[in-house]
Every structure is written in structure tokens, then in C-alpha cells.
Amino acid sequence: MIVVTRLNRTRFAVNPDLIERIHASPDTTLIMVDGATFIVLETMDDVIDRIADFRARVLASAADARRSGDVAGVIA
Known part of the structure; x- marks a missing residue:
């Protein structure tokens, strides 16, 4: 999820x-x-940056879980 401001x-x-x-x-x-539409205070570039940061965090969490063996069904 990303946080934005109405x-x-x-x-x-x-x-x-x-x-x-x-x-x-x-x-x-x-x-x-x-x-649905939402009008927000953030600029388009800021929203895009937040989306990129969110996706990077998801990928980093998945990589960390894989390294530690915490992912069910994944062979480490």
C-alpha cells in the first residue's frame, strides 16, 4: 500500500x-x-516514486524471505 493525501x-x-x-x-x-477516482495533493511524479518504492520493498522482502528459508514451498 502507498499513503496519499486527499x-x-x-x-x-x-x-x-x-x-x-x-x-x-x-x-x-x-x-x-x-x-473509482481519488484527487490527491501529491504530484504525479511523487505518486509514481511511491509506487516504485513500494514495489522495491516487496521484492526486497521476498528476497530476504527466500534467503532465510521463510517462504513456504520455495526451495532455497
Whole structure:
């Protein structure tokens, strides 16, 4: 999940795998695969960076789990 901020300054987490598109005209709008839209304070570049960081953390966690043998069904 990534944390973003609505225009009223409340924060919420969104699953970045469910973001279909991001528009920046002028407010940043997240359009989800189910059609829901969220207008956020963060810039499009910031949202993209947060998604990249999230995916990097997921991959790093998977690699750590594999090295330590914590992944069920995976041969280390």
C-alpha cells in the first residue's frame, strides 16, 4: 500500500496494483481499475516514486524471505 493525501489533508492508503491511470491536470487524480477516482495533493511524479518504492520493498522482502528459508514451498 502507498499513503496519499486527499485535498482536505486526510491521508489514506491505496493498493498501487489497482491504479489504472494517473492524471495531473492540474490536480493529481488516481483512477482505479474499478472506476473509482481519488484527487490527491501529491504530484504525479511523487505518486509514481511511491509506487516504485513500494514495489522495491516487496521484492526486497521476498528476497530476504527466500534467503532465510521463510517462504513456504520455495526451495532455497
